Each structure stands twice: as structure tokens, then as C-alpha cells.
Amino acid sequence: xxxxxxxxxxxxxxxxxxxxxxxxxxxxxxxxxxxxxxxxxxxxxxxxxxxxxxxxxxxxxxxxxxxxxxxxxxxxxxxxxxxxxxxxxxxxxxxxxxxxxxxxxxxxxxxxxxxxxxxxxxxxxxxxxxxxxxxxxxxxxxxxxxxxxxxxxxxxxxxxxxxxxxxxxxxxxxxxxxxxxxxxxxxxxxxxxxxxxxxxxxxxxxxxxxxxxxxxxxxxxxxxxxxxxxxxxxxxxxxxxxxxxxxxxxxxxxxxxxxxxxxxxxxxxxxxxxxxxxxxxxxxxxxxxxxxxxxx
Amino acid sequence: xxxxxxxxxxxxxxxxxxxxxxxxxxxxxxxxxxxxxxxxxxxxxxxxxxxxxxxxxxxxxxxxxxxxxxxxxxxxxxxxxxxxxxxxxxxxxxxxxxxxxxxxxxxxxxxxxxxxxxxxxxxxxxxxxxxxxxxxxxxxxxxxxxxxxxxxxxxxxxxxxxxxxxxxxxxxxxxxxxxxxxxxxxxxxxxxxxxxxxxxxxxxxxxxxxxxxxxxxxxxxxxxxxxxxxxxxxxxxxxxxxxxxxxxxxxxxxxxxxxxxxxxxxxxxxxxxxxxxxxxxxxxxxxxxxxxxxxxxxxxxxxxxxxxxxxxxxxxxx
Numbered sequence: 001x002x003x004x005x006x007x008x009x010x011x012x013x014x015x016x017x018x019x020x021x022x023x024x025x026x027x028x029x030x031x032x033x034x035x036x037x038x039x040x041x042x043x044x045x046x047x048x049x050x051x052x053x054x055x056x057x058x059x060x061x062x063x064x065x066x067x068x069x070x071x072x073x074x075x076x077x078x079x080x081x082x083x084x085x086x087x088x089x090x091x092x093x094x095x096x097x098x099x100x101x102x103x104x105x106x107x108x109x110x111x112x113x114x115x116x117x118x119x120x121x122x123x124x125x126x127x128x129x130x131x132x133x134x135x136x137x138x139x140x141x142x143x144x145x146x147x148x149x150x151x152x153x154x155x156x157x158x159x160x161x162x163x164x165x166x167x168x169x170x171x172x173x174x175x176x177x178x179x180x181x182x183x184x185x186x187x188x189x190x191x192x193x194x195x196x197x198x199x200x201x202x203x204x205x206x207x208x209x210x211x212x213x214x215x216x217x218x219x220x221x222x223x224x225x226x227x228x229x230x231x232x233x234x235x236x237x238x239x240x241x242x243x244x245x246x247x248x249x250x251x252x253x254x255x256x257x258x259x260x261x262x263x264x265x266x267x268x269x270x271x272x273x274x275x276x277x278x279x280x281x282x283x284x285x286x287x288x289x290x291x292x293x294x295x296x
Numbered sequence: 297x298x299x300x301x302x303x304x305x306x307x308x309x310x311x312x313x314x315x316x317x318x319x320x321x322x323x324x325x326x327x328x329x330x331x332x333x334x335x336x337x338x339x340x341x342x343x344x345x346x347x348x349x350x351x352x353x354x355x356x357x358x359x360x361x362x363x364x365x366x367x368x369x370x371x372x373x374x375x376x377x378x379x380x381x382x383x384x385x386x387x388x389x390x391x392x393x394x395x396x397x398x399x400x401x402x403x404x405x406x407x408x409x410x411x412x413x414x415x416x417x418x419x420x421x422x423x424x425x426x427x428x429x430x431x432x433x434x435x436x437x438x439x440x441x442x443x444x445x446x447x448x449x450x451x452x453x454x455x456x457x458x459x460x461x462x463x464x465x466x467x468x469x470x471x472x473x474x475x476x477x478x479x480x481x482x483x484x485x486x487x488x489x490x491x492x493x494x495x496x497x498x499x500x501x502x503x504x505x506x507x508x509x510x511x512x513x514x515x516x517x518x519x520x521x522x523x524x525x526x527x528x529x530x531x532x533x534x535x536x537x538x539x540x541x542x543x544x545x546x547x548x549x550x551x552x553x554x555x556x557x558x559x560x561x562x563x564x565x566x567x568x569x570x571x572x573x574x575x576x577x578x579x580x581x582x583x584x585x586x587x588x589x590x591x592x593x594x595x596x597x598x599x600x601x602x603x604x605x606x607x608x609x610x611x612x613x614x
Binding site for chain 1: 332342343418422428429430431432433434436610612
């Protein structure tokens, strides 16, 4: 056995069905400490179910350990070390900001109230406001301030910036990186807004129909996947190198390669690292055709 | 490998825990048990302000009405003085008992609406996802919610009633003094301390403990129902009664419910109806505590609560 860094989350054969719908179909995953994992998938792919299982909000079949605990059996203990923001609308609307801080300080042994007030001081949120009086962006700021003041080891974010304008979204990830993240913490974020997490992530996972279909570190992604913009006359030559995906743009085609030789690609056109969005489309497209082929 | 893992697991834990030990006087065991409970109850009072606003509003109404009634007090008092002592007692006690009764009714109404919303509202507004992101167990949450009708409301109702009755007494005294009447009859015929003691007993034993299975049922329905919790609270009971009537032509279930609501055979008579209650308080308390009705009720309450805890664990936002 080799010595590996301690896994923050470890799942083997995670399975979950809702009636006849299979939400998780044997998910295997391992997230090391100190990583920022992006969990990307189409609607209904099982992202939220997977996160709910990790957070002890839903029962499951299979093996799952989060920080060494069984989340379903020990949710309350686990929550001393885990924080999560489900989406923007879960803070109770009736609560006053000061009451929220009092309550969390009262029940959470690792909450630093002064720190939370420090974060809030940088915003326009007043301690006497009620959550229902705040804008959507401010509620997210408030929730983030509370979560960042908790000395947790794992932070789970499920569509944290849904419905926010660009400024708040940018600010959200900036604060997380600058004021919160360090090598002892782990962040798992599920989102559709892939472009804004692109430069934040250390690891990337795609989930589709309850299965993990892609699992790579960002370093691997950057070294393995290349995208070339090719003029029409060179498309045939480029296709010979077996791209995993091809899309048409004005003035040519963009071909995405997995593990191709950078030198040879440079001869065909401008080479760059694909965006997560393009990689997602390529992987999902291939995965869909493979499963369809299998079905036939 | 295994020992390595447990060590690396335990190290950050123990260092974090020792930090807490230094900053808190209470030991972690006590801290983890009582603090979340205390804050969860406070949280309920923040969210459901009707718990204390409703009795205060009713008390204000009672006092307002009573203030108007004092206009005729001197005349009525003179008439009462001429009547039989038993009538005097009745006349003097009546408004005080009525105030207690109104506040008791307020307690029950607030309790029913509170219980039906307690585990439903947090799922409806999705805030359950936030509460569940904190290190508070489902058991603590449900117990904190159950403590409102069982402990908080009876004590609060008691305090509001006693204060209201004393204000009423002082008001009447002032009016009687102003019209040159003596306070003797009023004060000798109004055993406020005994009434308060009986009230506290009645509130805690009868409306708290004896009604516990009712609150338990309502909490269970609020944890289970996706909508129309109010309807679901009544329909199954009605259904059981109807089926029993048709199948066996009996109505034991309905009789059981009725006995529960009315306080059962162990019902403690309302203080005003018995002047000898004072001496009987201890005896009644003993009888109450050994009555099977109480303990069966508490067992049913515990079962309902356990089911509500389990449901809350499984359920997310609606």
C-alpha cells in the first residue's frame, strides 16, 4: 500500500435511486485535502444528489466517508468541520443579521463572530437588517461571511452564485480565494457557470447520468488537452490527428485534441488550452454518443 | 497505514478541541448538549414572535375591558356586599378566572398553530438546508420545538396571567378606595396566591404534560405533510373514528380523544370550581402522577416525536 494524502471525501460505488430514476449510478470519487474541485454536469446529472449524500442530507447505498465520518449517520458531528451553501435562498427570511450571528456563534464551536462581522463591515449589510430586506446579492454576501468565519475543513457549494450579477459573482470567488482558502481546506463547488470557476479550480470532474465521466486535475487538463483553430484548407490534415471534438467558428474550425503532440498542432494553427466549457461539450458529446451506441 | 490514518485524523481534532476548552468554561460534553438546545429555543422565539405577542395582546385586551368595567365596580360591590358570602366570592373571582381562561385559550391556539408550522415552515422556505448545515442534530431541533408548547408556553402564560390578575386587583383597589369603599371584602375573597399556584399546576400538568401527545401528533404531521398540514392533522383521526363506527359500531377512539382533550378522568377541576382544592393540591398531584393516562400519553408523545425526528432527517425542502 502506498501512502497517499488523507482523503477529504472518499466514495465507492455510491448509488441512489428516486423511484425508477437513477440519480447516482455507482459513483467513485476521491477528493484530497487542500483541493478545489469543480463538479460540472448537465441538469439532472446527479450533482446535487451527490453533494447531498456528502453532506448527510440523503441516505445512499455504497461506501462514503467524509473527513473519516459516515455523513448519513453523523451529520451533526460532521457539520462541525463542514460548511455548505446550498444556493442563495436558504437563509431564513425572518432572521435578523445579528440574530443569525448570535445563533451560529451559539451552536457552532468553530465560528468566529468577530471575523464574520469583519467581513460584513466590508459590505453594506447592517446588523439590524432582516434577511428579507436584503437583495439576493447581499444575502449571498451574508451567507459567505458566516461560512468564511467558520473554521471548517470542507466547504461545499452548490450553485452558490445562481442568479447573481457579474460583480457579485466575481467578488464571491475572489473573497473565497483571498480570505478563506488555504492548503488545509477543501472546497467542492457544483456549478453551471463554468467560465467563472475556470481559474479557481485545482481539479475538475464531469458528472453525467449519475456517473463520473471525467476526473482530472487542472494541471493534467492543461497538459493533455489542446485546442487548435484551423483554416478550412487544413481541416482534413487536422482531422487525421483524431480530434475528440470539432466545432465550426467564423473563418474555420476549432478542433480539440486529447494528448496530441503540441509541435504538430502548432503547424496547423494557433494552439491553446480549451476552456472548461468547450472541454465539457466535447466530453459530454463523446459520452452521449458512446452510451447511445451501447444502447443500440 | 491504518494507524497512520487514525493519527492524522485525530491530530487536528484534538488540537481544535483543546482550543475550545481554553476559551469555554463549560466542558465540551455539556457544551455540546445544552448550548445548541438553548439557542434553538431562542431561535424559535425569534421566528415565532406570536408565542409571546399573542398572550400579551390578549392581556392588554383583558385589561382594557376590565378598566371600562371598573366604572360600575363601586355600585356592584355595594350590591354584592349585601348578598350571601358565596355570591360575593363568585362575583369577585369571576373576572380573574375569566382572564386566566382567556389566556389559557390563547396558549392552546398559539400551541396548535405553532406545532403545525414548526417542521413544515422550514421545509417550505428551504431554510432547513441552512439549519442542517450547522452542527445541531435533528433530535435537538425537534426537542427544542416540542419544548415550546410543553414548557415555554405554560410558563409564559402563567407569568402573563399572574401579572394581569395583579394589575386587575390593583386597578379595582384604586377604584374602590377612590369611591370610599373598604378593600377588605375584595382582598379576603380573592385568594390570588392559591389561584396562581393552582394555575401553574393546571398549566404544566394538564396543558403541558397531559396534552403532550396532541402536540406530538401535530409536530409529526408538520414534519410529514407536504401541504395542508392543518387538514392532515384532523383527517386521519376522523377516518379512524368513522371506520371504527362502521366496522364495530363503537366509538372508543372518539371517546378516547374526547377524554384526552377534556383532561381525562384525572382532570383537575378548574381552581374556581372547588374551594377545597387548596388542601387537595398535593393529593391531586400524586393521583395525577400515578395515573396511567398521563404515562400512556407521554409514551405516545415520545413515539410521535421519534417519528418526527426520523422524518426530519430524511426530508429536505418541499
